[in-house]
Amino acid sequence: MFEDLLADASVAFRLAVEEIGLTYSEDPDWVPIPFKGKWGFGTPACFQIAAAEAKSGKKINVPQRAEEIASLVSKSILPPSGFDAVEAERGYLNLFIQTRTYAEHVIDNVLENHDDFGKGKKIGERVMVEYAQPNTHHSFHIGHARNAMLGESLARLVEFAGFDTIRASYPGDIGLGVITCVWAYDKFYRGQEPEGIHKKGQWLAGIYTEATSLVTPSDDDSESTLNEKAAYDEERRDLLKKWDDGDPQVRALWGETRQWSLDELSEILSLLGIEIDVYFYESEVIGPAKEIVDELITLGIAEDERPDGPVIVRIDEKLGLTKEKYRTAVILRSDGTALYLTNDLALAKEKFEKYSVDRSIYVVDVRQSLHFQQAFKILELWGFPQAQYCRHLAYGFVTLPEGAMSARRGNVVLFMDVYEEAKRRVSNIINEKNPDLSEDQREKVVHQVGLGALTYSMLAVDNNKDIIFNWDDALSFDGHSAPYIQNAHVRAMSILRRAGDVPGGASFNYDLDETEIELIDIISRFQNTVKKAATEYKPLLMATYAYDLAKAFHHFYHAVRVLQADADNIRDARIRLTDASRQTLANALRLLGIEAPEMM
RNA sequence: GCCCCUGUAGCUCAAUGGAUAGAGCACCGGACUUCUAAUCCGGCGGUUCCGCGUUCGAGUCGCGGCAGGGGCGCCA
Numbered sequence: 120m121f122e123d124l125l126a127d128a129s130v131a132f133r134l135a136v137e138e139i140g141l142t143y144s145e146d147p148d149w150v151p152i153p154f155k156g157k158w159g160f161g162t163p164a165c166f167q168i169a170a171a172e173a174k175s176g177k178k179i180n181v182p183q184r185a186e187e188i189a190s191l192v193s194k195s196i197l198p199p200s201g202f203d204a205v206e207a208e209r210g211y212l213n214l215f216i217q218t219r220t221y222a223e224h225v226i227d228n229v230l231e232n233h234d235d236f237g238k239g240k241k242i243g244e245r246v247m248v249e250y251a252q253p254n255t256h257h258s259f260h261i262g263h264a265r266n267a268m269l270g271e272s273l274a275r276l277v278e279f280a281g282f283d284t285i286r287a288s289y290p291g292d293i294g295l296g297v298i299t300c301v302w303a304y305d306k307f308y309r310g311q312e313p314e315g316i317h318k319k320g321q322w323l324a325g326i327y328t329e330a331t332s333l334v335t336p337s338d339d340d341s342e343s344t345l346n347e348k349a350a351y352d353e354e355r356r357d358l359l360k361k362w363d364d365g366d367p368q369v370r371a372l373w374g375e376t377r378q379w380s381l382d383e384l385s386e387i388l389s390l391l392g393i394e395i396d397v398y399f400y401e402s403e404v405i406g407p408a409k410e411i412v413d414e415l416i417t418l419g420i421a422e423d424e425r426p427d428g429p430v431i432v433r434i435d436e437k438l439g440l441t442k443e444k445y446r447t448a449v450i451l452r453s454d455g456t457a458l459y460l461t462n463d464l465a466l467a468k469e470k471f472e473k474y475s476v477d478r479s480i481y482v483v484d485v486r487q488s489l490h491f492q493q494a495f496k497i498l499e500l501w502g503f504p505q506a507q508y509c510r511h512l513a514y515g516f517v518t519l520p521e522g523a524m525s526a527r528r529g530n531v532v533l534f535m536d537v538y539e540e541a542k543r544r545v546s547n548i549i550n551e552k553n554p555d556l557s558e559d560q561r562e563k564v565v566h567q568v569g570l571g572a573l574t575y576s577m578l579a580v581d582n583n584k585d586i587i588f589n590w591d592d593a594l595s596f597d598g599h600s601a602p603y604i605q606n607a608h609v610r611a612m613s614i615l616r617r618a619g620d621v622p623g624g625a626s627f628n629y630d631l632d633e634t635e636i637e638l639i640d641i642i643s644r645f646q647n648t649v650k651k652a653a654t655e656y657k658p659l660l661m662a663t664y665a666y667d668l669a670k671a672f673h674h675f676y677h678a679v680r681v682l683q684a685d686a687d688n689i690r691d692a693r694i695r696l697t698d699a700s701r702q703t704l705a706n707a708l709r710l711l712g713i714e715a716p717e718m719m
Numbered sequence: 720g721c722c723c724c725u726g727u728a729g730c731u732c733a734a735u736g737g738a739u740a741g742a743g744c745a746c747c748g749g750a751c752u753u754c755u756a757a758u759c760c761g762g763c764g765g766u767u768c769c770g771c772g773u774u775c776g777a778g779u780c781g782c783g784g785c786a787g788g789g790g791c792g793c794c795a
Contacts, residue, residue, distance in 0.1 A: 153738060163737055163776080170775040181775035209738060210775085254795085294795070401795095429793040443721050449793045459795050488723055489790055515724080516789090545757095552757065568757085580732065583724055585788075592731065592744085596757055599732080599743040606757050614754045651735075663733065666742080677750095677759045697754090719757075 135196035185210030239281035250482035258324035280653030303330030320383030541569030575601035
């Protein structure tokens with residue numbers, strides 16, 4: 120927003136340096152001045168000049184000399200247009216901005232662009248974000264929710280930043296685990312399924328947990344139990360073989376149970392506001408996967424050790440590395456069946472060739488880092504230039520205070536349970552704070568705020584940190600939380616409702632309060648935050664931004680009167696500022712996948 | 720053995736190599752006849768795991784440790 124201005128400032132700075140007999144040929148770095156009620160940019164360039172002098176042999180104290188230079192420059196520099204004051208402070212040269220002019224510029228910009236405020240220009244590159252991909256026949260727990268929320272926010276960010284964006288999901292709908300569940304359902308529970316999408320999905324997930332224990336030997340099993348488990352194990356493997364051979368009965372059984380899971384998934388995703396563009400089902404990728412192995416062998420990238428061993432790629436050796444880093448990857452079992460890596464390679468090829476993807480982002484938990492590093496290196500060896508724009512967005516686990524969640528052991532916190540609890544808690548608070556809310560509005564707010572709180576608690580932590588799930592932290596409604604941000608939006612809405620029409624224009628030709636300047640300052644940083652969060656793949660930056668903005672609005676709200684301002688021109692300007700704040704809050708929340716309520 | 724991630728206030732976490740390391744929670748004390756108090760103001764709280772190095776300047780970069788977590792040939 121201030122690039123032109125700062126370019127002029129850089130020229131003025133260099134001229135001023137020359138004026139006092141020194142030289143500085145680089146572009147000075149301009150950083151926002153730590154906020155003190157005036158708005159501006161400062162540069163530490165004088166430190167660099169002083170450091171250069173010290174290097175050339177002069178015996179000087181660099182910080183002291185920097186202060187001298189900054190002071191001299193401040194006297195010789197002509198404030199470039201758009202700035203109204205110059206100041207030297209502790210070696211920094213600070214330029215202060217003409218607050219009134221820029222306040223209008225920023226606010227006009229927001230109110231002209233509405234929902235598109237902060238949107239980047241089309242970049243002409245296609246990015247595919249792969250996320251929201253639990254296995255079928257399992258439960259959708261809070262860890263899956265972190266994945267889905269992170270992926271969705273990222274997709275919204277890159278889309279808004281100007282990338283052509285495809286949302287993709289790759290559910291694991293086949294494999295020994297899935298078939299074990301199908302086996303147990305068929306053997307013990309067929310026809311007993313309950314009604315209701317979530318009930319049925321969770322019931323099936325319960326069978327999965329039980330089925331796993333039925334076939335997994337444990338130390339304290341008696342011999343007869345061990346024999347029984349061995350027999351069961353054979354039955355399920357038999358079933359997988361039949362599935363692989365395309366046995367119509369097995370396929371039908373699998374298809375029916377799979378659909379229950381997919382129905383539940385679809386319901387949950389729609390609750391989260393997620394619309395996936397492309398589904399790649401693992402069961403449909405297996406075919407082509409086996410073909411690519413032949414190609415890799417022909418190209419000399421892979422080595423076929425069959426029948427004595429699998430098909431492998433010695434990645435470190437191919438790259439000429441002496442230390443083991445990418446190691447050796449197995450890309451096909453010795454019996455000729457595909458592995459996870461085989462499928463991912465085939466899928467990547469399809470993404471590049473069929474979907475013309477330039478950048479591919481995989482939102483998958485951190486345990487699979489090596490897997491993706493291997494996949495990306497093999498794609499590189501294979502000759503795909505897109506390989507260097509493949510990125511594994513690893514995120515840490517959501518664990519319980521007592522340890523890791525495990526679907527197989529059944530100690531998971533289900534997303535739906537957390538969601539219901541969130542709604543209950545919001546409802547209790549509404550009883551206390553706003554009991555007059557109509558039933559319709561109440562239902563809406565309970566969803567918006569409950570889900571918002573949960574989403575924010577997932578996005579406000581850096582993705583490579585683990586989250587220890589705790590009900591009170593995950594559903595916090597005070598302080599650094601979604602409801603705090605949503606409440607700022609609600610307060611703005613409330614003022615705007617009473618204000619009637621928002622004036623078409625207004626001049627900030629009065630002494631602005633510090634809180635107004637800070638609020639405008641933060642609004643003006645929105646575009647850069649979008650850009651940075653999108654290019655660094657960090658929704659966290661937007662989460663932090665939204666909080667800072669809400670905080671600035673709450674400060675403003677308490678410090679000044681909008682509707683009862685001292686003069687009409689001030690009232691008009693503040694109404695516009697309120698509207699711009701509301702709009703920016705709404706845009707920031709939208710990019711996090713959080714709704715902005717009109718009341719709460 | 721090798722690779723990756725993490726280590727910041729009592730707790731949970733922020734901080735493009737820049738100015739006095741910031742928030743929330745918790746704790747203590749204040750502000751509702753006011754545009755919604757899910758808010759605001761004040762107080763309390765720090766050897767940024769340790770050491771060495773690079774730099775005018777390091778929580779941030781490099782090297783070496785320590786501690787915790789994850790991963791490492793036919794699971795996904």
